[in-house]
Amino acid sequence: MFRDTYTFTPSTLRSLRSRRDPEDERRALYRFPRNRQTTAVNQTVFRESRTRPLLSNDANVQDALCSGDLDKIRSIFNSKDSVNVVIETVSHELSWSAELGLWSLISKPKQTSALHITAERGHTACVEHLLGHGADVNVAPGGATALHAACANGHVGCVQLLLRIGANPNAISEEGYSPLHLCTSPQTLQCAKLLLEHGARVNLQTKDRENTPLHIAAKHGLDEHVELYLSYCAYSHKKNREGETALNAACSYAEKPEDFGKYYRVCKMLVDSGADVKTAGKKNHTPLHNACGNGHPGIVDLLLLHGASVNAKNCAGYTPMDCILQAVEDHLEHHPEQIVIALLNHGAAPVDPKILKQCAMSPWTMEALLNTYESIPLCDSWIEAVPLDVWQEHQIFFDSIIRLTNKPRSLQHLARCTLRNYFGTRCHSVIPQLQLPNSFTEFLLLKFEGYIK
Template identity: 40%
Template sequence: MPGRRGSPSYLGHHLGCFPSAPACRVWDPQSCPDWEPPRPSPLLCRDMTLQNALYTGDLARLLELFPPHSTADLLLESRAAEPRWSSHQRGLWSLTYEEELTTPLHVAASRGHTDVVQLLLRRRAKPDSAPGGRTALHEACATGHTACVHALLVAGADPNIPDQDGKRPLHLCRGAGTLECAELLLRFGAKVDGRSEENEETPLHVAARLGHVELADLLLRRGAYPDARDAEGWTPLLAACDTRCTPPTTLEATAARCLQLCRLLLSAGADPDAADQDRRRPLHLACLHGYAAIVELLLSCGVSVNAMDYGGHTALHCALQGPPLALAQSPEHAVRALFNHGAVRIWPGALPKVLERWCTSPRTIEVLMNTYSVIKLPEEAVGLVPPEILQRHHRFYSSLFALVRQPRSLQHLSRCVLRAHLEACLPHALACLPLPPRLLRFLQLDFEDVLY
């Protein structure tokens, strides 16, 4: 429901706190359509005929209710969508619907009734009225009604006014008309880097966080600063790497849009290694969510592969601590990319814990084990893998547990020595070695699904 809870001064003035107040203090379109109050504050309307016409967009009925010279500068009462617990006396709580205030213009704009919006504006509805904290322009942008946005802007609505949460209309553009609404706002003077009052987010932060590639592209073309920081030190690139899958979007689609956003921001000059207040970098977040393609993109930009956040976690730690959903993103590719760019190996004592957590991803375990010259697992580690996983990946786990505390193949030992020798320049040196492709892939820890 558009609008938020009204202020006590509005409620007290218009709901009959003064017993001697005349009846027309509450507006009645049938009895006094042309009457205008001598005070600047809007009238409170309880007429259900008017409200029904507004919600359904009944223009013919509204033309009757708002004849020429009448005013549409009104307040409407509505109830919150969900009941809330409230206490009017000490110790006495009740579940009630809180009353909220809105205006006819808010209702029409939020529902895309453009003809009604234009009628109300002609009847002197104030485009920047915000009894509940949002203007009608906020409502139109949040629902993606482009024609309503245009009508309000033409009527003088402020494209930079913050709502009750400190967000400007450009922060709220949603729905099918997102791009068109944003273009209109920018054309009418919206600040492309206007910040929200509390979080200090720019519209580019919001577009990146929501995975909206087209909107981010529009904002960057209009001059948005790619390295703007919010109150927590987050840049749009950090926000893009932290974008999460929300139904009905699939994990694959989310990862693809995140990759597009990162490429777009990096091409616009975004710092690939910018850290937030907790020293988390884009690489940390991409690893945490298992976005292997973004990990490889960031590594190709020369980011610090072993940089730690305030908790002492490197990107490799994040890759191995990701949620179960990260399995769908093939975490072994992110882990291999990190090792091929010089990531420091994890402490061998932590390997049993990693085995237990990632046993359903044997290729992740394979990459980890291939960075050591000896498989450093206790003999009882076989009990960490459930029997059904052992059976499903029998060939790999048989080779793993057969090599516990046993010497590895000479070929693998040679690989370990060469990688250790090239450690300082590993990502560049491996690509430059004049070796057959198969041997080069072996040096780059390519997957074989078995350990030798």
């Protein structure tokens, strides 16, 4: 026996025969006889460039590809040369002209492929035809492959075909993205699963901002994607170029109340997987700064429960308390006082009375803050900011403020201040364990009462 030959067991041979390489898969897709002579149609729509491959800017060809007209595509693209033609298109984009001082519409030539156009639009039968006739599955004349296009638009059938024929799941586009980075909507979940099953790197970072797929999924509030990536060992502690983790991204983009639920689930999974709640990213914003600025009480509670720094300052010197107070008027319907009380019960420092005017629209928030002072400070600087309708609706509360300005507070309140100062950052955990009547426990934890005493 020669030194470079090896014996195989029958089971090994069967296993090898059962594995079909991409060319076998491509041949399996081929259904129509090859025509080695370019048809008349091909001769009119394709032209040879100086440096190959064939080029086409024929509008009829582009229309057939965009609409998924399979009959026309079969008649036009019937050889390996024709299916790999570079399609020349023109896109119209707005561009700012400094010279004219206005926006103008400019035409920009772009290059793409027949496979890219059909995959982008989800024309599975057309993709199958092109692949069966030898289309280059990884070609990217416009900077991105057909797999990028199919994944970005959630076309699962096209993604399956492309991967089966050998599309590179880790191909990097001209803009620095892999196909997994482009799975940015709920409809792309199955595409993400297929990519990972075919070897996509779950911790691959984009070229520009160094975001991982986990960063991008967290940014878009894609809880199922986040769960999937974590099951494939995505790094929840991985930082992008700005020093942000996926948790920073989720807290930063949890802006719309209707999306609060999915962003909370994303943050919960990330925290449970070991994400650091204290990581400061862009402008030294921690996840708590972002959650407070977006008025998300659920995420704020979650972060505080896991040790977020309640008095951390960003590069502008703002604490999480400053962030919520600056956004009170934007979140009136979602009880910003809950966030303020949570921060105070975790040891947030008392605020400067000068910024009480930021709470003019939220008497509940104002009450929580005033109950951290041993006496009511002068209110001339902020009481005038209260709108008349708010004053009339909560007149008992505002009258109590006026009555107690610069006067001693009740002994009960002074006792509360003493206990809270003593417990400090442990108020939220210690006070409920004191075995006090519920009403007094709630009083110590700054529950809203509607008046100052």
